[in-house]
Amino acid sequence: MSTVHQEHGTEERILAAARRVFIRKGMAGARMQEVADEAGINKALLHYYFRDKQRLFEGVFKGSADQQFSCIWNSFTDSPDLFDAIERFVAAYMERMLEDPLLPLFIAQEMNRDPEGLRAFIDRGESSRQRFLRLVEEARTKGSIIDIEPRELLVNMMALCAHPFVARPMLTHIHGMNDEAFRRMILKRRKTVPEFIIRSIRA
Amino acid sequence: MSTVHQEHGTEERILAAARRVFIRKGMAGARMQEVADEAGINKALLHYYFRDKQRLFEGVFKGSADQQFSCIWNSFTDSPDLFDAIERFVAAYMERMLEDPLLPLFIAQEMNRDPEGLRAFIDRGESSRQRFLRLVEEARTKGSIIDIEPRELLVNMMALCAHPFVARPMLTHIHGMNDEAFRRMILKRRKTVPEFIIRSIRA
DNA sequence: CGCAATATTAACCATTTGGTTAAAGCAACC
DNA sequence: GGTTGCTTTAACCAAATGGTTAATATTGCG
Secondary structure (H helix, E strand, O other), X not given: OOOOOOOOOHHHHHHHHHHHHHHHHHHHHOOHHHHHHHHOOOHHHHHHHOOOHHHHHHHHHHHHHHHHOHHHHHHHOOOXXXXXXXXHHHHHHHHHHHHOOOHHHHHHHHHHHOXXXXXXXXXXXXXXXXXXXXXXXXXXXXOOEOOOXXXXXXXXXXXXXXXXXXXXXXXXXXXXXXXXXXXXXXXXXXXXHHHHHHHHHEO | OOOOOOOOOHHHHHHHHHHHHHHHHHHHHOOHHHHHHHHOOOHHHHHXXXXXXXXXXXXXXXXXXXXHOHHHHHHHOOOOOHHHHHHHHHHHHHHHXXXXXXXXXXXXXXXXXXXXXXXXXXXXXXXXXXXXXXXXXXXXXXXXXXXXOHHHHHHHHHHHHHHHHHOHHHHHHHOOOOHHHHHHHHHHHHXXXXXXXXXXXXX
């Protein structure tokens, strides 16, 4: 934003409201009026701060993607031990996503709707990702883990972390869980998922 | 459908077209006109066969949910060996989803949009699910696998199967894959995922 | 204060979109 | 051939929706 906007916190209020609405309903299902209502302002003011729906969405998506990607990676920035890194990553992911359980599904949904346009937003944690892959590669050559492709391990780890959030409505229904039970399940997984992974890869 | 509809395959054509559009765009993003175009018919004819968007959607969702749930479970109906059951399930899931890679995300998306209303549609594979859980429980008491909660193992297995499809746009971008490379990755996982799981749970 | 710039709103507009209607095709059947 | 009942269509409609405009309120400042 090059414009000055010497505002009264309004832009932040709008963004926060938009975030809630977009994450709940998705770009296609979200309504500008609903965002305005949730922010407690006039609809025209949305267009004053963010020219159109697309730009408002991008403002929201950028922050959300950062939250899911770069933010998480920083959790294990300087861990030299792979097992320790895995534990930290999983714990950071679970705890962070418990605050916004719809985030993983939202990201997946929107990336699927407009891969070309949103591609740029998810490149943030790239360096940390590379570091993780190297950590796996080292452990592999060192022989402290079995022979597994680093990328594959990463995908598996992400899968075990993200899926319960993506599939939450199914899980809660099938297992007859309420929100609190879901939360407990995630907190349990914070412990069991790293164990599950490490059991599988330990040499 | 209690009405007779002595049609010319039109209802099926509509459903197939609706399926493609809804799965691609989701309920909120799909347009009745687009479905009509894709089916090569007039928009009013949609409402002749399926009264409104909601019912057309339900027609699509019912079939899709069956495909993802009950259909898969039948793969290992009568396998008495847990490890064998896991291998079969994963293989069936991967192969089936390769035909409709957007299906898992679609189901998750819509279940999140309207959990109450769609809840009923996902109860299909319940008996097979129970059988799987019992198989795990047996193996656990028998001591052929480590001490793991059956439900947890099931969630992990589903996670490892479904996540690559849900996160496909991210994966293909980050790893610089095209559709064919994605397909190869899934086919590789058909082998490595069961191995990953079994390594982790084998006593 | 008074003025300029920014912030906010109510009313309005054009387009999109789900859905309807009434008429036209078209098949079978007498 | 015409009548009857299902199928298909073009034209139409009302509501919803993204976006604009012009006027009003508010703030900072000389």
